[in-house]
Amino acid sequence: MVKITDVARHAGVSPSTVSYALSGKRPISEDTRQRIEASIRELGYRPHAGARALASSRSNVLALVIPFRTGIHVPVVMQFAVSVVTTARQHDHDVLLLTQEEGEDGLRRVADTALVDALIVMDVQLRDARLPLLRTLDRPSVLIGFPAEAAGLTCIDLDFAAAGGACVTHLAELGHRCVALVGSPPAVYLRQTGFAQRVTHGFTAAADERGLTSTVHPCEATPAAAQAMAERLLREHPELTGVVVHNEPVVQPLIEAFRRLGLRVPEDLSVVAICPDELAEQAPTPVSSVAVPSAEVGTRAVELLMRKLDRLDVPEATLLPPRLTRRATTAPRGG
Amino acid sequence: MVKITDVARHAGVSPSTVSYALSGKRPISEDTRQRIEASIRELGYRPHAGARALASSRSNVLALVIPFRTGIHVPVVMQFAVSVVTTARQHDHDVLLLTQEEGEDGLRRVADTALVDALIVMDVQLRDARLPLLRTLDRPSVLIGFPAEAAGLTCIDLDFAAAGGACVTHLAELGHRCVALVGSPPAVYLRQTGFAQRVTHGFTAAADERGLTSTVHPCEATPAAAQAMAERLLREHPELTGVVVHNEPVVQPLIEAFRRLGLRVPEDLSVVAICPDELAEQAPTPVSSVAVPSAEVGTRAVELLMRKLDRLDVPEATLLPPRLTRRATTAPRGG
């Protein structure tokens, strides 16, 4: 394996000059830089990551902790991960993948061994056991989602409360007076996951403000549950004309269930989802929706982390404003 | 940060002794080992990953290259990734995530910088541009999927040919005489992806062998395409009574489309899928299926890699035998 001394010799300079040419931390004359770059290419030199990390105390690796449990939509996680990796690469960093199940020990391990410079943690609970650790860790971190007490932490996510509100507003403007929220599975609420609660609050608050009748219904992520939910909603709330769905796997089954029950969507019943745009677009009837912008969250999370690594100031909270796209499942009340 | 010399001093031994106690590469008396372990706990020592990598030329990190494009079912990738991470951790390794789009340069980079010790590459094409590179790389690798020319490489995957055959056999044993394969999107075939072709071959060969009439139909991964496909199959092959589906997103829509067209499943038409068990189980009507065992493939891939890192022999090809589970969508022909 060719090393920096080989390059130095080949270019007729000292190793430190090669290093400075590479890092740009000290001025190097155009001429020698050229020679060095030529030598690097010719010899096929690649700096040894471990040596670099040891000498500079920077590994240029980010940790990404992904969740893997019920009620979390897999494609969202995946898309997020891909966007984190892509953005990290643009900043000359790599990404180490950790699973939730490694827990606090895993975080401590990769931080204390200096395997990673910084961490991105997904699926943060309202009172997450990892928060104290993240606060004391000497490495910067960014959380996806908001815990109950976020002071001293950097958090980013879609503004789920506003998203819930935006759905209600959209329905209200179309004249709907009675709306329901079909939410995440009960387990998600029991876990005290922030985004589920925030949607609920935003939904309810907006409905109250505009004087709409509203109800909230957690729902398992299965077609059968969707069918049961549709039946129940029609039975218990016959005056219902607007439904907000925040539960990806159920969006389609729910719409189909309503149709089977004789309701036309959107003529008799409007449906707005909170879900990734792709899911909403690809449905047989494209679904009006507030986008869950996982790719953007991933990109922004990495950029926040990079700023923190550069010791620049970052906002503690970043809430992405909801973006509602009207498609074919919402219509004015009464057709 | 506490380092090995601190531990050594605290325990009254030399740094090398601490190192040997940790690695077990030389015998250490029970007594000193105890003292060292106590010191480590007390001081909270964690070996510096970079220093370790530099000195030992082992980073204890694996690279995982994941695909991200049309026709690849996201949950399968995700589950695979999680099982790779979990298994790697059991072997004291971490996992660096790379995306396909980094391509050969990405592989070369992480290998040449000694950032990773070994690589796992998913979604291998029949003639994959990365193969020559992987062959010459000094680091071991395992491929998920089989290229056209696999000599000198270590590959593992479900035996897709046998899986296609198993589906046909199952249908044949139920008395079906005319079967169709609804496959991956055309793009997957055009990309020359091994598994798609292998399913086709296995399917066709088994049908021929048993004297069944068979046809093969690539299909886009959308409900609309499923509907069109169902209509077309009924029109062009009215005698059809058995369908094999190898296209996850389409399994459910296709069954629904058949039912809308007046066919009872399984009474009039049997359907077998090649898909993850969870998907087959969770359907409204549980689907008879050959499992795509992504978690097992991930585990086995890591174990192969570990053996290679230990310079042990491994088989060049590992084909996992298909496992067919009969559920509620297959029945004897004629009800």
Next chain:
DNA sequence: AATCGCAGTCGAAGCGATTCGACAAGATCA
């Protein structure tokens, strides 16, 4: 004219582990 500052480079000292050779002391063998 003396001084300062900056561009450009070098040499050497780490960074924090692993590993090799050496060595002492006791066990084993002929």
Next chain:
DNA sequence: TGATCTTGTCGAATCGCTTCGACTGCGATT
């Protein structure tokens, strides 16, 4: 009873890079 192993430990070299301080010229400043 030596010779030979094995066990348990130490010291020093080494891994390949970054970074700090120092040095040389040279143009700009006073």
